[in-house]
Amino acid sequence: MNIVETLEKLWNDSGFQSFFVDGGWKNLIMIAISCVLLYLGIVKKFEPLLLVGIAFGCLLVNLSYFGPESTDALYHPELWSQFLDEESEFYHSYGHVMAHGGLLDILYIGVKAGIYPSLIFLGVGAMTDFGPLIANPKSLLLGAAAQMGVFLAFFGAVCLGFTGNQAASIGIIGGADGPTAIFLTTRLAPELLGPIAIAAYSYMALIPMIQPPLMKLLTTEKERKVKMEQNRNVTKTEKIIFPIIVAMFVILLLPSTAPLVGCLMLGNLWRECGVTERLSDTVQNALMNIVTVFLGISVGATTAASSFLNIKTLMIIALGLTAFAFSTIGGLLVGKLMYLLTGGKVNPLIGSAGVSAVPMAARVSQMEGQKANPSNFLLMHAMGPNVAGVIGSAIAAGFLLAVFGK
Amino acid sequence: MNFTLLAAQTADSGTKMEIGDAAITAIFGYGVVFFGLVLLMCVLYITGAIFKSKDAKAKAALENVKKEVEAKPLAVTPADQPEAPGSAGHVKLHGVPDKEAAMIMAIVADKMQTPLNELRFISIKEVK
Numbered sequence: 324m325n326i327v328e329t330l331e332k333l334w335n336d337s338g339f340q341s342f343f344v345d346g347g348w349k350n351l352i353m354i355a356i357s358c359v360l361l362y363l364g365i366v367k368k369f370e371p372l373l374l375v376g377i378a379f380g381c382l383l384v385n386l387s388y389f390g391p392e393s394t395d396a397l398y399h400p401e402l403w404s405q406f407l408d409e410e411s412e413f414y415h416s417y418g419h420v421m422a423h424g425g426l427l428d429i430l431y432i433g434v435k436a437g438i439y440p441s442l443i444f445l446g447v448g449a450m451t452d453f454g455p456l457i458a459n460p461k462s463l464l465l466g467a468a469a470q471m472g473v474f475l476a477f478f479g480a481v482c483l484g485f486t487g488n489q490a491a492s493i494g495i496i497g498g499a500d501g502p503t504a505i506f507l508t509t510r511l512a513p514e515l516l517g518p519i520a521i522a523a524y525s526y527m528a529l530i531p532m533i534q535p536p537l538m539k540l541l542t543t544e545k546e547r548k549v550k551m552e553q554n555r556n557v558t559k560t561e562k563i564i565f566p567i568i569v570a571m572f573v574i575l576l577l578p579s580t581a582p583l584v585g586c587l588m589l590g591n592l593w594r595e596c597g598v599t600e601r602l603s604d605t606v607q608n609a610l611m612n613i614v615t616v617f618l619g620i621s622v623g624a625t626t627a628a629s630s631f632l633n634i635k636t637l638m639i640i641a642l643g644l645t646a647f648a649f650s651t652i653g654g655l656l657v658g659k660l661m662y663l664l665t666g667g668k669v670n671p672l673i674g675s676a677g678v679s680a681v682p683m684a685a686r687v688s689q690m691e692g693q694k695a696n697p698s699n700f701l702l703m704h705a706m707g708p709n710v711a712g713v714i715g716s717a718i719a720a721g722f723l724l725a726v727f728g729k
Numbered sequence: 730m731n732f733t734l735l736a737a738q739t740a741d742s743g744t745k746m747e748i749g750d751a752a753i754t755a756i757f758g759y760g761v762v763f764f765g766l767v768l769l770m771c772v773l774y775i776t777g778a779i780f781k782s783k784d785a786k787a788k789a790a791l792e793n794v795k796k797e798v799e800a801k802p803l804a805v806t807p808a809d810q811p812e813a814p815g816s817a818g819h820v821k822l823h824g825v826p827d828k829e830a831a832m833i834m835a836i837v838a839d840k841m842q843t844p845l846n847e848l849r850f851i852s853i854k855e856v857k
Contacts, residue, residue, distance in 0.1 A: 481751035488743025
């Protein structure tokens, strides 16, 4: 055994030497970024359930993937480019990915096939009480208005030179709905999945910082002080009928929303029907946790340095913030309109909750309302637009998928 | 493994759009979202109205029963049946055993959240 040769082989096989050749320094930057994301998730508690997994996926891929020659990598971007290349013999071949992929490639199949976001929606549906929305259907207008950022960011992205598919994926960040953003991006612009997922989840965590200044800017003290009347009681039968009606209307209107809206409403039906407690409990807890593990780590894997470190990522982060801000503004403006039309019975602060991000955005409305008037309780009123935002962002995604999907 | 060039993985999906087309798509998309949710709002208002009217009918029926009870003079007590202290009169039972009648009266009092001694039952009949 030649010790020098063996040591040389070990060095050449090691990841350490890869940092010094052919753009390996980019991996070092990505490792630093993954550490920052881990810090934000663990210490600052920014959407930790997903961000910690995404950050660790980012760390793993940048420790193991240094280019096409990294055959031991956990994730291989080339496999997925072949998967998407219509002229490749491996076009849409999951078998090829299974045979040659690493662990994260195989887990990523669930993202690519749209399975994880749909299963997350199943759990979200089972955890959501649509009662406030059923009691006050006008909330749906606020949920619709708060999709303004989606379409403004889409337009802005086209102006900045992104393709239609990429612009649609960037715009959906404004829907403030992580699973929807991932679902749409994997279908329209998978090459942008990493930055879009990170931007979406980071901004969702930053809602308590992004929204309050806009809420104060666009509403008067008098408007913020408005106390709203208690909503009517919603019967059990109404709650059972609701998911069936929504599934029928929304899926018939936009069939491309079927995976998301179908799962959301099935989860909600299991919650409300009263005869499937075991299933409701499973999708809310066990299944949701399992899928979150796979989703986080496999989305993180798409942040290979070679595709993440470019000017587009910075533009996506800027456009994502714009999308969030304008979605908040859209909700607030329609909230103000409702305040005027109802003679001051609607507190416009509930409009900002239309950006989805359940229940964080509703909590922000509650906190701002209480700051203006300590006896104000807006939480249940804000939950209506908040859950309407989930349906609204799914419809926006369905529209974009119908326009840009193949 | 036959890998393609690394550059291929960052190939852009889709094609570039004209700014005018993008503006029209954005406005149309926003409109579709509104249309979908307004449609849903109308459906929710209709179902809500149906349930509210059912609820109102049930309440009205209950009110009518209450009014009837208040308006009617106390039932004539058969002379041969002495009333218990504090009794509001006798209840006529049609094919209902005493025990079941007692349970029904207790349940009604509980549901109405009214003490049993403040209610008056005229008759209880089993509907077959």
